[in-house]
Amino acid sequence: xxxxxxxxxxxxxxxxxxxxxxxxxxxxxxxxxxxxxxxxxxxxxxxxxxxxxxxxxxxxxxxxxxxxxxxxxxxxxxxxxxxxxxxxxxxxxxxxxxxxxxxxxxxxxxxxxxxxxxxxxxxxxxxxxxxxxxxxxxxxxxxxxxxxxxxxxxxxxxxxxxxxxxxxxxxxxxxxxxxxxxxxxxxxxxxxxxxxxxxxxxxxxxxxxxxxxxxxxxxxxxxxxxxxxxxxx
Ligand SMILES: Nc1ncnc2c1ncn2[C@@H]1O[C@H](COP(=O)(O)OP(=O)(O)O)[C@@H](O)[C@H]1O
Ligand SMILES: [Mg+2]
Numbered sequence: 121x122x123x124x125x126x127x128x129x130x131x132x133x134x135x136x137x138x139x140x141x142x143x144x145x146x147x148x149x150x151x152x153x154x155x156x157x158x159x160x161x162x163x164x165x166x167x168x169x170x171x172x173x174x175x176x177x178x179x180x181x182x183x184x185x186x187x188x189x190x191x192x193x194x195x196x197x198x199x200x201x202x203x204x205x206x207x208x209x210x211x212x213x214x215x216x217x218x219x220x221x222x223x224x225x226x227x228x229x230x231x232x233x234x235x236x237x238x239x240x241x242x243x244x245x246x247x248x249x250x251x252x253x254x255x256x257x258x259x260x261x262x263x264x265x266x267x268x269x270x271x272x273x274x275x276x277x278x279x280x281x282x283x284x285x286x287x288x289x290x291x292x293x294x295x296x297x298x299x300x301x302x303x304x305x306x307x308x309x310x311x312x313x314x315x316x317x318x319x320x321x322x323x324x325x326x327x328x329x330x331x332x333x334x335x336x337x338x339x340x341x342x343x344x345x346x347x348x349x350x351x352x353x
Contacts, residue, residue, distance in 0.1 A: 121277070122144070122168060122182075122309075124143050124144075124167075125142050126176065126177040127140070127141040127142070127164075128140060128177055130175045137163040138333045139334050141177070141333070141334070143338060145309065146309075148304070148307060150301065150304045150326065151312070151325060153328050153329075154320070154329045155330035155336075156331070158332075159330040163333075164313075165280050167186070168311070169197070169198060173187055174187050181278070182200055182277055199227075200278060201279070202268075202272050202273075202276040203279075204264065204268055204280075204282070205267070205282050205283075208255070208267045210263055210267060210270075212256055215253065216242065216247065216251050216252070216255065219266055220269045220270045220273055223274050224237050224273060241269040242266070242269050244302075245265040245272075247266060247269065250266075259292075260288055264284060264287075279310045281313070281314075282313045284300070284312065285314065293316065293319070297316075297319050297323065320341060321344070324344070326341075
């Protein structure tokens with residue numbers, strides 16, 4: 121699903137954000153990108169959804185080489201990727217339903233199709249009754265669930281989440297992580313940047329750790345349940 125070969129990213133004023141990063145994330149995985157602040161997590165995600173271009177190396181996302189993808193093809197790439205951010209990035213003057221409808225609307229769906237899709241997406245994140253609210257009338261956890269509904273409305277092949285629980289307390293974080301795991305269970309490849317190690321221990325998955333722009337760990341961590349199952353065999 122995602123392959124990076126010797127990726128390097130240097131920002132204009134010379135900081136090396138990523139240095140010789142090679143990795144592979146398989147279709148259907150739950151992958152965690154960890155590492156301290158400034159390690160390069162957001163940069164790697166931006167390269168994958170082509171917000172930034174690599175300075176060197178190759179990045180293949182779902183068979184497309186994003187570094188050489190013409191700008192005119194970027195919207196097609198983006199449609200196959202759902203993205204959520206730490207600060208939700210909802211449009212404050214639009215209702216929850218209008219926020220969630222964004223993609224079907226720009227793709228030209230009818231009003232009825234938009235509403236049906238958005239209601240389903242909101243029901244999937246447990247917010248069926250909040251369609252007409254405005255984002256700032258919701259709690260942080262609810263706003264992040266709206267952002268997830270918006271990201272998942274078109275059943276993207278890949279969901280990218282950049283510190284999605286960074287602004288939430290432990291319990292709300294758990295709810296958001298459960299929704300990410302649910303999306304993975306429905307076939308979406310999920311890549312989450314987080315420094316919440318407890319989440320990783322609880323769920324297991326593919327752990328990629330960056331340190332000062334270098335990939336220093338690339339391991340499959342078993343969920344605690346899976347370890348217990350193996351021990352019984
Ligand atoms: N737009 C930018 N311009 C210049 N330097 C940047 C930019 N974005 C990130 N950096 C630098 O790149 C490094 C990695 O940043 P980032 O990818 O945001 O790390 P993380 O998400 O792990 O905190 C940091 O040193 C940061 O200061
Ligand atoms: Mg970041």
